[in-house]
Amino acid sequence: MEITPCTTDADYEAWRQVRIAVIPFERTQSLAELRAGDSPDRLLLLAREGGTVVGHGLAQRAESAASGGVIPRVLPEHRRRGVGTALLHRLADHVASLGLPMVRGSVDDEPSLLFAQRFGFAEVNREVEQTYVLASAPDVAPLPDGVEVVTAEDRPELWPGCFETFGREALGGFAVDTPLDVTLERWTRDWLGEPMFLALHDGEVVGCAGLGLDSDNPTRAENSLTAVRGDWRGRGLAIHLKQRTLAWAADHGIAEVYTWTQDGNAAMRSLNTRLGYATTRTGIQVARALPLA
The missing domain is CATH 3.40.630.30 (Gcn5-related N-acetyltransferase (GNAT))
Incomplete structure (x- = not known):
């Protein structure tokens, strides 16, 4: 070998x-x-x-x-x-x-979990995959008053520009065992969907939702980050943004959209279920201290 x-x-x-x-x-x-x-x-x-x-x-x-x-x-x-x-x-x-000092990995089946446990890894987080099958474009709920939606493609300065305010709050809300530590470079490169819809109020980003397109399987796509700033939650903005991405997917020949949500994020899992997503599989994150014995 x-x-x-x-x-x-x-x-x-x-x-x-x-x-x-x-x-x-x-x-x-x-x-x-x-x-x-x-x-x-x-x-x-x-x-x-x-x-x-x-x-x-x-x-x-x-x-x-x-x-x-x-x-x-x-x-x-x-x-x-x-x-x-x-x-x-x-x-x-x-x-x-x-x-x-720590090493992490992800497993999604029993043999992989047993392999990880042999080397001293233990479960630290769990998440579920939820999948939406698109028969047609869904209706899109109205926007809250005073909010407009643009795409990051049309306004490329907005995504890096919102990192220190909106981005850090969104990343800090993940239900994980260890806080996320994401750099501006990785935020710009890895967290931007295509398309990425940005909700603006008074010129500031207050919400986002997008898709990760799959060039190997153009009929499937993954939801990228869906997040709403704390003071804008409970006003229907998340529903609008999520439905907007699903409508875009339907209009562009995508038949299935999936998303991964942490076990502790009951609000987003509930929202996905209300919109018609079905739970399809479970993923487990494991971790252990270094060095590896």
């Missing part, structure tokens, strides 16, 4: 194909998106046996404070041969080299 970093476009495409094969129910970043995320903090690996790609890995500084994220994945037909273990150790070593 050979484990090497991704360096060429062919390596990155092979990395993408492993992810698509292992978790076909989620969108995978395009080659351009992966390249845009290149940094010394991030490590992408490919595992090969006899020249054949059998798995991949990712390690980087996590958005949870003082933590690194690791993702070892092995194609089903090549599991139980030590590939995942070898990948996990390489990835954990990289996180340790960044000076971070």
